[in-house]
Each structure stands twice: as structure tokens, then as C-alpha cells.
Amino acid sequence: MSGGIGSEWWRGCSIYQVYPRSFQDTTGDGLGDLKGITRRLDHIASLGVDAIWLSPFCKSPMADMGYDVSDYRDVDPMFGTLEHFDELVATAHDLGLKIIMDMVISHTSDKHPWFAESRSSRDNDKADWYVWAEAKPDGTAPTNWLSVFGGPSWEWDSTRRQYYLHNFLASQPDLNFHNPAVRAELLEAARFWLERGVDGFRLDTVNYYFHDRFLRDNPPTTHRVSGLAQDTNPYLYQWHLFDKTQPENLGFLEEFRSLLDEYPDRTSVGEVGDEDRSLATVAAYTEGGARLHMCYTFDLLGPEFSPEHIRSRVMAAEHQVAGGWICWAFSNHDVVRHVSRFTRPGQAPADVARFAFSLLIALRGSICLYQGEELGLQEAQLTFEQLRDPYGIRFWPGFKGRDGCRTPMPWEADAVYSGFTYGQPWLPIPDSHRKASADVQEDDDASVLSHYRRALAFRKSQPLLTQGAIRFIESDETLLAFVRETPNDAMLCVFNFGDADLEWGLPEDFAGASLVGPIANGALSEGATVIVPPLGAVFLRVQGEQ
Numbered sequence: 001m002s003g004g005i006g007s008e009w010w011r012g013c014s015i016y017q018v019y020p021r022s023f024q025d026t027t028g029d030g031l032g033d034l035k036g037i038t039r040r041l042d043h044i045a046s047l048g049v050d051a052i053w054l055s056p057f058c059k060s061p062m063a064d065m066g067y068d069v070s071d072y073r074d075v076d077p078m079f080g081t082l083e084h085f086d087e088l089v090a091t092a093h094d095l096g097l098k099i100i101m102d103m104v105i106s107h108t109s110d111k112h113p114w115f116a117e118s119r120s121s122r123d124n125d126k127a128d129w130y131v132w133a134e135a136k137p138d139g140t141a142p143t144n145w146l147s148v149f150g151g152p153s154w155e156w157d158s159t160r161r162q163y164y165l166h167n168f169l170a171s172q173p174d175l176n177f178h179n180p181a182v183r184a185e186l187l188e189a190a191r192f193w194l195e196r197g198v199d200g201f202r203l204d205t206v207n208y209y210f211h212d213r214f215l216r217d218n219p220p221t222t223h224r225v226s227g228l229a230q231d232t233n234p235y236l237y238q239w240h241l242f243d244k245t246q247p248e249n250l251g252f253l254e255e256f257r258s259l260l261d262e263y264p265d266r267t268s269v270g271e272v273g274d275e276d277r278s279l280a281t282v283a284a285y286t287e288g289g290a291r292l293h294m295c296y297t298f299d300l301l302g303p304e305f306s307p308e309h310i311r312s313r314v315m316a317a318e319h320q321v322a323g324g325w326i327c328w329a330f331s332n333h334d335v336v337r338h339v340s341r342f343t344r345p346g347q348a349p350a351d352v353a354r355f356a357f358s359l360l361i362a363l364r365g366s367i368c369l370y371q372g373e374e375l376g377l378q379e380a381q382l383t384f385e386q387l388r389d390p391y392g393i394r395f396w397p398g399f400k401g402r403d404g405c406r407t408p409m410p411w412e413a414d415a416v417y418s419g420f421t422y423g424q425p426w427l428p429i430p431d432s433h434r435k436a437s438a439d440v441q442e443d444d445d446a447s448v449l450s451h452y453r454r455a456l457a458f459r460k461s462q463p464l465l466t467q468g469a470i471r472f473i474e475s476d477e478t479l480l481a482f483v484r485e486t487p488n489d490a491m492l493c494v495f496n497f498g499d500a501d502l503e504w505g506l507p508e509d510f511a512g513a514s515l516v517g518p519i520a521n522g523a524l525s526e527g528a529t530v531i532v533p534p535l536g537a538v539f540l541r542v543q544g545e546q
Contacts, residue, residue: 012465014366014367014369017370019333022406025420041091047374049369051199055102064172069112073189086196103193114130146237147168149169149394200269207249210249214242221239236275274297307475317365325365327366337378355535364468411437411439418434465484468484500534
């Protein structure tokens with residue numbers, strides 16, 4: 001494996017996710033834009049990441065914050081223009097950063113011209129571009145399938161007098177991937193952006209593309225699987241055998257990969273939400289080099305944060321995705337910020353932020369960090385009246401939605417709206433975020449921001465962390481220990497999840513090892529025992545190994 005260079009630059013890379021409407025506003029409308037991202041590229045480059053994932057910026061009515069596309073080949077005016085996008089790509093490339101674009105192709109907006117034509121009659125040119133079905137004899141929906149965002153995933157259309165499928169909002173009708181014309185058009189939309197210089201795609205809800213052509217009902221689950229909305233969402237009451245993760249998807253992913261392979265050094269990362277089948281799906285989607293380059297799951301995006309959980313999920317990935325590649329993350333735009341999820345009573349959130357990132361950079365795979373986590377931001381607490389997320393509005397108060405992790409980036413502590421905008425921001429900026437602004441942390445060597453820079457530099461400087469295999473070592477229940485290794489080299493990584501100093505005897509093959517790296521904060525005793533403080537991390541190598 002190669003790490004960060006050549007045609008496999010993506011293997012072991014670090015990706016920074018930008019949520020455009022919350023990153024930097026340059027027009028005063030309170031919404032971030034592409035020019036704002038370009039303005040702040042120096043900040044991203046200073047972290048030492050390899051690539052930027054841009055959440056959706058295509059033309060959209062914004063019912064789901066851009067994840068409802070109405071034109072795949074244009075920028076929404078709230079974000080700017082195609083020329084602004086071209087400038088962003090060119091500037092990023094000059095800084096050595098690659099651009100990964102969010103492609104949302106499982107569904108469109110109901111305002112897309114394709115859907116307007118499709119719903120107009122049953123015999124137009126695009127009549128079969130979406131998933132239409134007859135009502136049951138009693139007028140009810142064709143299947144029992146449920147929407148992720150609540151209620152049935154079928155909506156009645158009075159013009160066609162049929163139901164259409166929507167796995168998310170009713171204003172997000174699902175495209176019919178069984179139709180080859182649909183697949184061909186989506187591939188051409190991707191080609192449009194490849195020609196403009198994007199370095200890859202993050203594929204939203206990549207296992208939702210196809211539905212069961214026989215429209216069979218989903219069976220009930222035998223046990224509940226926790227998801228984004230936990231137990232507040234009846235979506236989790238079904239075993240989703242027929243409304244997603246269909247075998248036909250493998251063929252389309254091969255078509256998509258063939259397109260990417262026409263362009264040098266491009267990549268793809270798929271979002272897989274598949275409950276208990278997620279890792280098996282990742283394996284199918286990434287193994288063999290003919291489909292996606294890598295995928296991520298929600299395995300580490302939940303509330304669990306313990307040695308056993310990390311060990312079990314990473315070992316499961318190593319076993320099930322042996323021939324593929326995974327991308328790990330603790331936060332993104334869909335989940336509560338991990339500092340809030342992981343911090344226990346008595347712990348300092350900044351310490352948790354540093355500790356969690358020290359662990360993330362040591363895992364085998366690529367890694368993704370979400371804007372603001374490099375500042376140690378916690379989840380913003382919003383009132384119902386402040387919500388903009390339709391998912392949260394639907395399930396309030398049992399589930400408060402995703403707006404708490406989407407509030408604007410705080411750049412300058414003393415500036416109006418923390419330097420994000422000179423207008424009214426679309427979501428409020430908590431006072432605690434303002435105090436953690438980038439300018440406050442910039443020159444503080446002990447800040448979370450400084451730690452992120454050191455950690456990413458350390459990861460890049462150690463080929464073992466991007467190329468090496470991973471092997472776990474049995475240890476205390478509050479301690480996580482694993483080795484990153486190649487046939488000729490090895491590094492021991494030790495993490496103390498507990499609340500007290502932990503003294504741990506080194507494995508025999510690491511006797512006489514030395515601490516390495518700028519983010520280690522433990523100590524060695526006579527070369528045979530390591531002392532790791534609470535929320536401490538140490539990295540060790542035997543002298544003479546390179």
C-alpha cells in the first residue's frame with residue numbers, strides 16, 4: 001500500500017469535511033459560500049490534511065440543506081457560481097489540497113425538471129426515471145417501507161394517481177436506478193465535475209440507489225439497532241432487506257469506477273448506512289479494486305467510546321473488509337459532535353478532543369475530520385424555534401436533529417458573529433464556540449488546534465500509520481493497545497480511557513522501546529513499563545527501527 005502519493009493517494013489519507021453554509025460567509029446573507037471556503041483554505045492547509053470533502057453546493061431548493069438537488073451541473077446561487085467553484089479548486093490545488101465533492105444521486109429534489117416531467121403523465125420520456133407504483137386495492141402504499149425522516153416512504157401523486165418512493169423527505173423522490181438512462185445521465189453529471197477538476201466524490205447514501213423491483217415488504221427486526229435518531233424513529237423497527245442494499249448496485253458501482261478510472265488519481269468514498277450489515281456492505285463495495293475506493297460507516301459515530309468498542313469495531317472491519325478500504329471518523333454533519341458524545345462527567349472536553357484525535361490518526365484506514373472539531377467544539381444546544389433541520393423538527397423532542405453540529409465556524413473571538421458573517425447567521429453561534437475561535441487557539445501550543453496539527457504531521461511522518469497492518473494486544477479494560485506494523489517495522493500505540501494513571505508492562509517485543517512523536521504524553525519506567533495518564537496516549541518504537 002502507498003500512503004498519500006501517486007494513484008493511491010487516498011489510501012491512508014486525511015480528509016477535512018466542509019459544510020459550506022456554515023464555513024465562511026462573504027456576502028452578509030448569513031450563509032457560507034464558495035468564496036468563503038476559498039478565503040479559509042489556508043486554515044485547512046495548515047492542519048496538514050490531504051483533501052477537502054465539500055458537502056452539497058449544487059442548485060437546490062434547500063428542503064434538506066442541499067441534499068435535494070434540482071440541477072446536478074450548477075452551483076446554487078446562495079453558494080456562488082461555477083466560476084467561484086473553479087477558483088476554489090485551483091486555489092486548493094495550489095495549496096496541495098484535493099477536492100472531494102458530495103454527489104447526492106439516490107434521489108433528487110421534487111423541483112428537479114426530471115421529476116416535473118416524470119410526474120406529468122405515465123407515458124412521457126421520463127415516466128420511468130423515478131420509482132412509481134400502483135396503490136394496493138385498498139388505496140394504501142405499495143409496500144410497508146418507511147422513510148428515514150419519518151412516516152411511510154411512499155407519497156401519493158394526484159396527477160399520475162400513483163405512489164412514488166422517497167427514502168427521505170417527500171420532496172426527495174428516489175431515482176429509478178433500474179433504468180439504464182438514469183444511470184447514464186448520472187454518470188455524465190459526475191463527468192461534468194471531473195472535467196472541472198474535482199479529485200473525487202463522496203457518494204451520499206450509496207447503498208440506497210436500487211430498490212427491490214418486486215416491491216416486497218420488509219420484515220420486522222428481531223432486535224433494535226441504534227441509529228441517528230436512536231429509538232425515536234420507527235425506521236429502526238424494520239429489517240431493510242428490500243428498500244436498500246440491492247445486489248444490482250454492485251454493477252452500477254463498477255460503472256462509476258470505470259468512469260473515475262478514465263481520470264488519473266481520482267477517488268470515491270461511499271456513505272454506508274446499513275445497520276448490522278454495514279461492514280459486509282463496505283466489503284462488497286470496496287474489495288477487488290473495481291468498485292469504490294473506500295467507504296465509511298456509522299460504527300464510530302455513535303455514543304460508545306471505550307477500548308472494547310473501538311477494538312471490536314476495528315477488528316470486525318479488519319476481518320470483514322480484508323480486501324477493501326475503510327474511512328474512519330468520529331464526527332460529521334449528521335451526528336452529535338463527538339466531544340459532546342464522548343466526554344464523561346469530570347473530564348475536560350478539550351482533553352477528550354485531543355485524546356480522541358490521537359486515537360483516530362493511529363487507526364488503519366483513511367480518516368475524516370469535520371469542520372470545528374479541530375477547535376474542540378461541542379454540540380450547540382438549540383431551542384425548537386431555532387431548528388432548521390427537517391429531521392429534527394419531525395422527531396423533536398426525542399431527537400433534536402442535526403443543527404447542533406452544523407452551527408457556523410467561529411473564526412475570531414472578538415468579531416461580530418465570530419468572523420463568520422457580518423449579517424445574521426442562519427444558525428446561532430454559542431458563546432462557548434466564540435471563546436474557542438480559531439484566532440484564540442492559533443498561537444497557543446496547548447490548544448486543541450495545535451494538537452490537531454501536530455497529530456496530522458506525526459501521522460504523515462510515520463508510514464506505519466498510513467501503510468501498516470494493525471494488531472490488537474490484550475490489556476486492561478480501560479486501556480487500548482495495538483501495534484501498527486510492516487514486516488520490517490512496528491509501532492506500539494497505547495491509550496488510557498480511564499480516570500487514573502495506568503502502569504502497563506510492555507510486550508516482550510517492545511522491551512527497551514522509546515517514546516516517539518510529538519503527541520505522546522506518558523512516561524517510561526526502566527524501558528519495560530509505560531505509565532499513561534488519564535486520556536493519555538503514547539507511541540513507542542524499539543530503538544534502531546525506522
